[in-house]
Structures are given as C-alpha cells and as structure tokens.
Amino acid sequence: MRYFLSSILKVIPVLxxxxxxxxxxxxxxxxxxxxxxxETATDQQREDxxxxxxxxxxxxxxxxTYMADVIQGDFGESFRYNQPAIDIVLERLPASFTLAISxxxxxxxxxxxxxxxxxxxxxxxxxxxxxxxxxxGKAMPNFWLGIMLILILAVQFSIFPVxxxxxxxxxVLPSITLGTAIAAEMTRLIRSSMLEVxxxxxxxxxxxxxxxxxxxxxxxxxxxxxxxxxxxxALQTATLIGGTLITETVFSWPGMGQLLVQAVxxxxxxxxQAATFIIAILVILSNLTADLxxxxxxxxxxxxx
Amino acid sequence: xxxxLLDIKNLRIRFRSDEGTVKPVNGVSFQVNEGETVAVVGExxxxxxxxxxxxxxxxxxxGEVFEGEIRLQGKDLTKLKKNQMRKLRGNEISMIFQEPMxxxxxxxxxxNQMTEVIKLxxxxxxxxxxxxxxxxxxxxxxxxxxxxxxxxPHQLSGGMRQRVMIAMALSCNPKLLIADxxxxxxxxxxxxxxxxxxxxxxxxxxxxxILITHDLGxxxxxxxxxxxxxxxxxxxxxxxNEIFDNPVHPYTRGLLSSVPKMTGSxxxxxxxxxxxxxxxxxxxxCKFHPRCPIATDLCKDEHPNLExxxxxxxxxxxxxxxxxxxxxxxRETTT
Numbered sequence: 001m002r003y004f005l006s007s008i009l010k011v012i013p014v015l016x017x018x019x020x021x022x023x024x025x026x027x028x029x030x031x032x033x034x035x036x037x038x039e040t041a042t043d044q045q046r047e048d049x050x051x052x053x054x055x056x057x058x059x060x061x062x063x064x065t066y067m068a069d070v071i072q073g074d075f076g077e078s079f080r081y082n083q084p085a086i087d088i089v090l091e092r093l094p095a096s097f098t099l100a101i102s103x104x105x106x107x108x109x110x111x112x113x114x115x116x117x118x119x120x121x122x123x124x125x126x127x128x129x130x131x132x133x134x135x136x137g138k139a140m141p142n143f144w145l146g147i148m149l150i151l152i153l154a155v156q157f158s159i160f161p162v163x164x165x166x167x168x169x170x171x172v173l174p175s176i177t178l179g180t181a182i183a184a185e186m187t188r189l190i191r192s193s194m195l196e197v198x199x200x201x202x203x204x205x206x207x208x209x210x211x212x213x214x215x216x217x218x219x220x221x222x223x224x225x226x227x228x229x230x231x232x233x234a235l236q237t238a239t240l241i242g243g244t245l246i247t248e249t250v251f252s253w254p255g256m257g258q259l260l261v262q263a264v265x266x267x268x269x270x271x272x273q274a275a276t277f278i279i280a281i282l283v284i285l286s287n288l289t290a291d292l293x294x295x296x297x298x299x300x301x302x303x304x305x
Numbered sequence: 306x307x308x309x310l311l312d313i314k315n316l317r318i319r320f321r322s323d324e325g326t327v328k329p330v331n332g333v334s335f336q337v338n339e340g341e342t343v344a345v346v347g348e349x350x351x352x353x354x355x356x357x358x359x360x361x362x363x364x365x366x367x368g369e370v371f372e373g374e375i376r377l378q379g380k381d382l383t384k385l386k387k388n389q390m391r392k393l394r395g396n397e398i399s400m401i402f403q404e405p406m407x408x409x410x411x412x413x414x415x416x417n418q419m420t421e422v423i424k425l426x427x428x429x430x431x432x433x434x435x436x437x438x439x440x441x442x443x444x445x446x447x448x449x450x451x452x453x454x455x456x457x458p459h460q461l462s463g464g465m466r467q468r469v470m471i472a473m474a475l476s477c478n479p480k481l482l483i484a485d486x487x488x489x490x491x492x493x494x495x496x497x498x499x500x501x502x503x504x505x506x507x508x509x510x511x512x513x514x515i516l517i518t519h520d521l522g523x524x525x526x527x528x529x530x531x532x533x534x535x536x537x538x539x540x541x542x543x544x545x546n547e548i549f550d551n552p553v554h555p556y557t558r559g560l561l562s563s564v565p566k567m568t569g570s571x572x573x574x575x576x577x578x579x580x581x582x583x584x585x586x587x588x589x590x591c592k593f594h595p596r597c598p599i600a601t602d603l604c605k606d607e608h609p610n611l612e613x614x615x616x617x618x619x620x621x622x623x624x625x626x627x628x629x630x631x632x633x634x635x636r637e638t639t640t
Contacts, residue, residue: 200407201402201404201407201408202407202408202409202410202411204363204402204408205402205408205409205410205470206410207363207394208361208363208394208395208399208400208402209394209395209399209421209422209425209473210391210392210393210394210395210396210422210425210426211391211395211421211422211425212391220410220413223412223413224410224411224412297412298411298412299411299412299457299459300411300457300459
C-alpha cells in the first residue's frame with residue numbers, strides 16, 4: 001500500500017512536465033486566432049478575440065491560468081465542436097478502450113500458446129511455422145491486413161460490418177487487425193523468454209522431481225517466462241488506447257487516435273491538450289499496473305524499495 | 306553376493322549434430338550398493354555429470370543413451386517408458402545439483418516446491434505434506450522450518466538453499482541419491498556441515514549415494530568407493546583407502562598430487578600437464594596418453610581395457626605395474 005501511494009506521488013511531477021510540454025508545444029504551432037476567425041476579419045476583431053482568450057497575457061500567466069483550470073478538469077472549449085474539450089475526449093475513450101482490450105485479448109490468446117509451443121518444440125517444423133508466421137505478421141502493414149479483412153470477411157462474405165462501431169460485430173475486424181500484429185511480436189518474445197527459462201537449473205530440478213512435463217512447463221517455466229512479457233503487454237495496451245490511427249481510419253473507428261489527428265490538423269488546441277493529457281495518464285496507469293503485476297509474479301522484487 | 310542397488314554397464318551416450326557424432330560418455334560401468342557412497346571423480350568434461358543425468362533419464366537433448374544398461378535393483382532404466390521413468394524420479398532416485406543459488410524456482414515458496422514432490426509420490430493431502438516438509442527441513446537442520454516453508458529461495462543463504470535441496474531430494478526416502486558437486490558453490494565451513502549432514506542421513510536412511518565431485522578432500526571425507534573418470538570412461542576404481550594409499554593409474558596419481566598437503570614442501574604441488582580433450586577430439590589409443598608421463602608407443606595405438614589388478618581394484622592402463630613405472634619415471638626426471 002505504501003508502495004502504491006509513493007508511486008502515485010511520483011506521478012505528479014511527470015504530469016506537470018507533460019502539461020508544460022503540451023502547453024508550450026501547442027503555442028509554438030501558430031496563432032490560434034487566425035485559425036478561429038475567417039480571413040476577412042479585421043485587426044480589431046482579432047485583437048478582441050486575443051484579449052478575450054487571454055492570449056495577450058505574459059506566457060507564464062497563461063500557463064498558470066491554464067493549469068488552474070486543468071486541475072478543475074477544465075481543458076477549455078473546443079472551437080470546432082463548441083463543447084468542453086475534455087468531454088469530447090472522454091466520449092472517445094470507451095471506443096478506444098474497448099478496441100485496445102479486445103485486441104490485447106486476441107493477441108494473448110494467440111501468442112501465449114504459440115510462444116510456449118514453439119519454445120518446447122524448438123527447431124521442429126511446428127516451430128518454423130510459428131516463427132515464420134510471426135515474422136509475416138510483424139512485416140504485414142496494418143492497413144493492408146485491415147483492408148484484406150474487409151474485402152474478404154465484410155465485402156465478399158458479409159460476415160462482419162465493413163466499418164463503424166456500436167456492436168460487437170463491429171469490433172471483430174479491427175481487433176483482429178491490431179491483435180494479430182501484437183501477437184506476432186509477443187509470440188517471439190514469449191518464445192525466447194520461455195527458451196531461456198527452460199534451460200535453467202530450476203527447470204532441471206523440477207524435472208528431476210518427477211513432475212509431469214505439462215506442470216514443468218505451465219507452472220515452473222511459464223510464470224518465470226511471463227515476467228518480461230508483462231511489461232511489454234502493458235506498454236502495448238497504453239499505446240493502443242492512445243490510438244492506432246491507421247486501423248481506426250481504415251475501419252472508421254471513433255477512437256482517440258482519429259480525434260487527436262483531426263484536432264492537430266484543425267489546431268483545436270484545447271482538444272489536443274486534453275487528449276494528450278488523458279493519454280499520458282493512461283500510459284502512467286498502465287505502467288503502474290505492469291509494475292504491480294511484475295511484483296506479483298516475481299517475489300524477488302520487494303515493495304519496500 | 307547380493308544384487309547391487311545400481312548397476313551401470315557399458316553406458317554410452319552420444320550427441321548427434323550436423324558436425325558429427327560425439328560420445329562424451331563411452332562405456333562407463335560401475336555399481337552402487339545400498340547404503341554405500343560411491344564418489345565419481347574427474348576433471349570438468351570427463352562425463353561424470355552426464356552419467357548421473359542419464360540415471361534419471363534427463364540427458365539434455367540432442368544427447369541420448371545409445372548403448373548399455375542402467376539397472377536399479379535389476380530393472381533396466383534405459384528401457385522404461387517416459388511415464389514409468391517419471392515415477393522413479395524424485396521418488397526412488399533423486400538428485401542434488403551443484404548450483405544451490407539457481408536450482409530452486411525463484412517465484413515459488415520453499416513449501417510449494419517441496420510439497421509438490423511429496424504430494425506427487427506419496428499420496429498425502431495438503432496438510433500432511435506440509436507437516437512432512439517441516440519435518441524434513443528440521444531434519445536437515447534448518448532453524449524455524451515453519452517460517453522457511455513460507456519463504457522464497459532468495460530469502461535464504463546458499464547453505465540454507467542447499468539444505469532445502471537435500472531435504473527435497475530425501476523427502477520421499479529415495480533408494481539412490483545422486484549428489485552432483487553438492488558443496489562446490491558453498492563456503493568451506495558450510496561444506497563440512499552439508500557433508501556431515503549427507504553422511505548422517507545416508508546412514509539413517511540406508512540410501513545409496515553417488516557423489517560427483519572433483520574435490521578429493523570431499524572424497525576422503527565421505528566416500529566408500531571411488532570411480533575415477535577420464536575422457537568419458539572409467540580409468541580406475543577402488544576402495545577409497547586404496548585410491549589414496551595405492552593409486553595405480555597415472556591420472557589418479559596426477560589428481561592426488563595436485564592436492565595441496567599439510568605436510569611436505571609447497572613446491573611439490575603437482576599439476577597434470579595439458580587439458581581434458583573435448584569429446585570431438587579424443588585421442589586414439591589410451592585417452593590419457595598425451596598427458597601421461599609414462600606413455601609408451603603402445604598407449605598411442607592401443608586402447609587399454611579396465612582390468613582388475615588387485616582384488617576390487619580396477620584400472621585402465623597397460624602398465625600393470627603402473628605405480629612402479631611411474632615412481633621410476635619420477636625418479637629419473639627429478640634426478
């Protein structure tokens with residue numbers, strides 16, 4: 001518990017840094033006033049807007065005003081949607097979250113058994129097939145796989161909808177697209193981690209005790225092999241929630257990635273800042289989860305340190 | 306004479322690869338009786354560890370036993386099915402490994418790892434097997450066994466972990482215990498404790514022990530009989546006193562003279578010239594001849610057989626009176 005609290009305290013400076021970077025980066029990209037007003041606007045109109053947005057204040061005052069609002073959950077209004085920016089971002093969050101989790105589930109279902117199997121059958125035909133397909137999976141561009149899946153499963157056979165969101169059926173194709181790509185990488189990771197563990201002395205001890213090979217592999221080896229994999233999985237999940245622009249675009253999936261790119265193009269500063277903030281918090285949270293899982297899996301890491 | 310507990314006959318192990326076949330164990334035979342400690346001695350790479358792993362059927366892939374017999378109370382282990390072999394492991398034959406720091410699984414508690422083997426072989430329920438674990442830990446001299454049961458390996462010292470390994474290996478009262486350099490990784494003071502412990506337990510449980518080591522001090526301490534291995538074969542075998550008082554094979558003599566003694570001058574500490582040949586570059590003839598001080602042309606061409614020169618004293622050397630020739634050679638070179 002103390003460890004948990006101290007990790008949360010450590011998060012605060014990180015968030016401050018992020019707010020700092022986000023705030024100034026957006027300011028560097030250009031004048032928001034010229035974007036918000038039509039080209040025919042007079043200088044007086046520009047000046048009035050600048051004044052009302054507080055853009056004439058010294059930059060550190062602007063930052064502090066901004067931070068005071070942010071702490072209260074106010075990231076400002078999106079001028080494209082005329083809604084609070086944070087609402088627009090949070091509206092997209094469930095879609096991103098669902099897609100990320102379902103892709104991770106698919107990836108895990110494929111990668112864990114495949115990784116274990118190719119490790120215990122090392123240098124056999126099965127291993128060759130598995131490592132071969134994971135190279136293929138990694139090399140295959142996401143948009144291509146997505147389009148192929150749409151062409152075959154949605155257009156040709158009409159099993160799943162072509163694009164959009166709302167039902168579980170809508171979730172299937174984008175999840176497979178993302179899930180298989182992650183599975184490809186995870187399989188290789190699990191395989192090599194497993195191979196290392198299987199060669200260790202405690203596995204020989206386990207065998208010398210007369211344990212069944214399934215227990216040796218699934219109990220003694222797997223738990224050790226998963227330790228490095230967990231970190232990668234948590235980071236992947238964070239990246240997925242943060243948005244996978246290409247897949248979201250191919251399937252018109254209303255996720256964070258799409259929103260963020262649109263906001264950047266439109267210089268919708270409030271949304272960019274809110275989205276970046278939320279993504280940063282999610283990355284921090286998933287790191288924290290990875291850390292906790294890591295500690296659960298490996299008793300050698302103590303909570304006190 | 307009663308049947309030996311373990312009878313290894315002409316054991317040969319090969320590893321096949323694209324570069325060819327190597328035979329790191331090539332015709333090893335020896336016996337272990339009940340309640341007897343047989344030390345298997347030799348330099349690294351002589352095939353002693355591989356021989357012991359083959360008794361458990363755990364020769365690492367792609368290695369395989371391709372000839373010979375390993376009989377445990379008359380039953381040939383090399384002919385057993387995987388399933389039958391598994392039932393013997395940890396039950397009738399158990400093994401202690403040389404790396405106490407890494408031989409226990411870091412992510413499970415001592416209790417978990419020990420009850421596993423007890424539950425497997427002795428049909429005890431959870432509570433009974435934990436009691437058994439506590440009893441075994443107590444037997445090997447671990448203080449506060451109830452607490453250690455809940456601890457992880459990293460919370461114990463090397464000596465304690467090795468005690469845990471011994472407790473685990475003995476928890477199903479094996480007929481045969483294989484100890485592969487059980488004290489190599491430990492401090493000298495702990496070594497003595499562990500050896501005494503093994504000796505005591507062996508006497509109490511009447512277990513046959515194969516002690517694999519290159520430490521002749523350990524051999525003198527605990528062994529009844531000694532098997533000296535070189536280049537994948539047995540080169541000398543005799544009672545422990547015979548080996549120390551009257552070693553015949555030049556290799557055994559070399560090993561003995563490389564042990565520092567309390568008496569005599571320090572300059573006399575001998576070393577065997579050269580190094581152990583790798584299995585793929587085994588010399589023709591007697592495998593020891595390139596390093597042997599008394600090798601003759603015969604040794605270069607012909608491969609000597611293991612012969613009983615004195616009662617219960619076997620050696621693999623053409624020079625039957627190897628001892629005297631060796632002495633003579635030594636006198637000649639020193640004068």
